[in-house]
């Protein structure tokens with residue numbers, strides 16, 4: 001397909017590298033052209049000439065999480081917490097992911113809480129853990145569980161709670177087409193799972 005006429009405006013790999021852009025292999029571009037054609041448009045028309053490369057690079061960004069181990073963000077902890085022994089909450093962290101069934105966007109917000117056991121982590125790191133798992137092909141249930149488990153395994157807190165509220169492009173933009181419908185998932189571990197009073201406290205701190 002790369003030899004078809006009409007793709008003459010394509011920039012070579014050398015030119016892309018010179019401009020600091022990741023080169024996109026021809027077979028990846030071909031795959032996206034095939035999809036455009038399958039959807040009913042002409043991949044050779046002017047507006048779509050550079051689209052395969054843009055789409056490919058966008059997907060590298062959407063799926064950046066594959067290139068990292070999110071637990072890396074939890075390696076630097078602080079034991080001097082000034083006697084603080086209450087719940088730490090990061091509320092309404094916006095995120096974007098993509099569903100593994102349709103590769104459609106999942107957009108939403110997450111609230112992450114933990115009850116420290118001697119050690120705390122820089123608060124922005126919790127958001128980084130979230131993004132590390134969100135920037136992959138996901139289902140919301142697994143994303144929620146993975147974030148909670150990662151914090152549980154690496155920070156060794158007394159409890160972890162993760163609540164995610166999100167809208168799924170595969171539901172709002174296709175299929176049953178129900179915009180505005182959100183899905184809520186939660187994962188509770190440790191004291192938040194075992195003790196109803198701790199659970200009530202953490203859920204109310206997270207706004208639920």
Ligand SMILES: [Zn+2]
Nearest residue numbers: 099101102170
């Ligand atoms: Zn889907």
